[in-house]
Amino acid sequence: MNREKRNKNKFEKNILCIGGGYVGGSTMAVIAQKCPQYKVTVVDINPNRINQWNSDNLPIYEPGLDKIVHSIRGKNLFFSTDIEKGIKDAEIIFVSVNTPTKTFGAGAGMAADLQYWEKTARQIRDAAESNKIIVDKGTLPVKTALAMERILTATDNDIHFDVISNPEFLAEGTAISDLTNPDRVLIGSRETPSGIKARNEVVDIYKNWVPEDRIITSDIWSTELSKLTANAFLAQRISSINAMSALCEKTDANVNEIAHAIGMDHRIGDKFLNASVGFGGSCFQKDILNLVYLCRHYGLDEVANYWQSIVRINDYQKDRFIFNMLHTMFNTLVDKKICLFGFAFKADTGDTRESPAIYISKKLLEEKAELIITDPRALENAKIDLNDTDGKIRYIEDPYKASTDCDAIAVMTEWDIYTKLDYEKIYQSMSKPAFIFDGRDILDHKKLFEIGFNVFPIGKPKLSHFKDK
Numbered sequence: 191m192n193r194e195k196r197n198k199n200k201f202e203k204n205i206l207c208i209g210g211g212y213v214g215g216s217t218m219a220v221i222a223q224k225c226p227q228y229k230v231t232v233v234d235i236n237p238n239r240i241n242q243w244n245s246d247n248l249p250i251y252e253p254g255l256d257k258i259v260h261s262i263r264g265k266n267l268f269f270s271t272d273i274e275k276g277i278k279d280a281e282i283i284f285v286s287v288n289t290p291t292k293t294f295g296a297g298a299g300m301a302a303d304l305q306y307w308e309k310t311a312r313q314i315r316d317a318a319e320s321n322k323i324i325v326d327k328g329t330l331p332v333k334t335a336l337a338m339e340r341i342l343t344a345t346d347n348d349i350h351f352d353v354i355s356n357p358e359f360l361a362e363g364t365a366i367s368d369l370t371n372p373d374r375v376l377i378g379s380r381e382t383p384s385g386i387k388a389r390n391e392v393v394d395i396y397k398n399w400v401p402e403d404r405i406i407t408s409d410i411w412s413t414e415l416s417k418l419t420a421n422a423f424l425a426q427r428i429s430s431i432n433a434m435s436a437l438c439e440k441t442d443a444n445v446n447e448i449a450h451a452i453g454m455d456h457r458i459g460d461k462f463l464n465a466s467v468g469f470g471g472s473c474f475q476k477d478i479l480n481l482v483y484l485c486r487h488y489g490l491d492e493v494a495n496y497w498q499s500i501v502r503i504n505d506y507q508k509d510r511f512i513f514n515m516l517h518t519m520f521n522t523l524v525d526k527k528i529c530l531f532g533f534a535f536k537a538d539t540g541d542t543r544e545s546p547a548i549y550i551s552k553k554l555l556e557e558k559a560e561l562i563i564t565d566p567r568a569l570e571n572a573k574i575d576l577n578d579t580d581g582k583i584r585y586i587e588d589p590y591k592a593s594t595d596c597d598a599i600a601v602m603t604e605w606d607i608y609t610k611l612d613y614e615k616i617y618q619s620m621s622k623p624a625f626i627f628d629g630r631d632i633l634d635h636k637k638l639f640e641i642g643f644n645v646f647p648i649g650k651p652k653l654s655h656f657k658d659k
């Protein structure tokens with residue numbers, strides 16, 4: 191037996207993941223940790239990403255991930271750029287490449303851009319020398335699996351591929367706990383003997399640590415649509431509470447009181463009811479737009495309009511925030527120094543994809559304000575996001591230094607550190623009148639007001655020192 195064969199046989203299964211992003215990287219780290227009997231390899235077309243995965247500085251920040259990767263990398267978890275070899279060696283291939291919203295052609299701004307997925311399917315087909323199970327980890331439009339099957343089977347070799355849908359429900363910042371203790375794992379396949387056999391092989395992976403009653407198997411179309419529906423429902427809750435926040439600001443009601451009161455109704459529940467400057471992240475908007483596109487495709491305009499309104503309210507919330515700043519600061523922001531507390535789309539991640547902070551920064555720059563951006567993890571991404579903008583921007587990690595001489599602070603991300611700062615000291619260092627716009631409602635507004643700030647929360651009465659309020 192040659193050495194390569196012996197190494198291959200050391201493990202019960204060879205699992206490959208194509209795409210080493212947030213989803214692929216975190217999921218494979220947890221699978222490898224929970225299943226030492228499997229060899230897990232992550233490949234990516236981006237060699238920098240792979241170098242980072244093999245270094246001390248992982249390409250993504252996710253609490254708990256470093257520890258796992260460092261403890262098993264080189265044992266049963268490997269990162270490589272050799273996609274072809276990875277495909278040949280693996281029995282099960284997870285695909286976790288990005289599927290952003292299309293920016294061109296038919297369905298631009300709505301439909302999913304499937305070019306990477308399709309290229310990946312062709313790559314698998316061309317390199318495979320034996321039967322494979324292909325597991326789609328992404329959020330894809332319903333019936334994508336069918337298209338994948340067609341590409342994979344469009345050759346005259348007799349290699350058999352089973353396409354399985356196993357959408358990911360992890361949220362960034364809590365990815366490791368979401369993966370180790372999931373509410374449910376969803377695995378869909380064709381309901382043919384071969385499809386069901388392949389599905390069971392994927393179930394077997396998760397059974398290593400997930401209780402069986404939390405592993406749901408289903409047909410592939412329901413599985414794909416469940417993922418879109420889950421994200422649409424979650425985003426809908428945020429848009430619903432954000433819509434109420436606008437009404438609260440007009441009527442002096444308090445949106446937190448409302449969220450608390452309705453959340454205690456078990457039928458509603460208390461999660462995802464935090465009013466905010468708007469939701470961001472790589473999935474919510476993309477998935478809802480996908481759903482809208484799908485509904486329009488099937489002539490269901492009313493249904494499409496219903497879901498599209500979730501995105502409209504989200505845009506409205508961001509616009510309201512800017513308008514409020516402009517209006518409050520005497521209708522001009524020209525040369526005013528505005529310090530953004532946070533740039534990530536949520537706390538505990540360095541990810542800024544679709545972060546409301548991007549849109550708000552651009553609008554503030556259009557008003558000719560000067561921006562000082564601070565964030566404990568996301569400054570590098572912020573620089574990339576605002577790379578093509580004109581205007582004055584500084585990036586400063588220390589929030590005290592960042593806010594010095596500023597006219598206003600706008601909280602964009604609910605980082606815990608912002609609740610623990612010495613606001614007396616910050617107030618002393620700022621221009622007066624000093625304003626705080628709390629886009630996440632995380633600060634002690636009464637205390638800030640007593641210090642001297644003019645405070646503008648989301649969905650709560652403003653606390654202003656101006657007589658003409």
Ligand code: UDX
Pocket residue numbers: 208209210211212213214215233234235236239286287288289290306307309310327328329358472
């Ligand atoms: C991605 C998708 O965006 C999401 O819709 C899906 O639910 C799961 O996978 P994420 O892991 O957050 O989510 O994306 P990203 O961090 O962009 O990672 C994708 C990786 O795939 C990148 O590292 C990219 O280099 C890689 N890739 C992309 C390939 O390896 N091959 C390709 O052809 C395209």
Ligand code: UDX
Pocket residue numbers: 358359360361362363421424428461462463464465466467468469470471472473474535536537
């Ligand atoms: C989401 C889904 O939660 C996850 O299941 C799916 O797989 C991918 O998309 P993620 O985008 O990582 O995960 O973050 P999530 O915690 O859902 O937050 C999304 C956005 O909503 C963030 O900008 C967050 O700040 C915002 N949000 C969340 C609110 O504004 N209010 C809330 O009450 C909750």
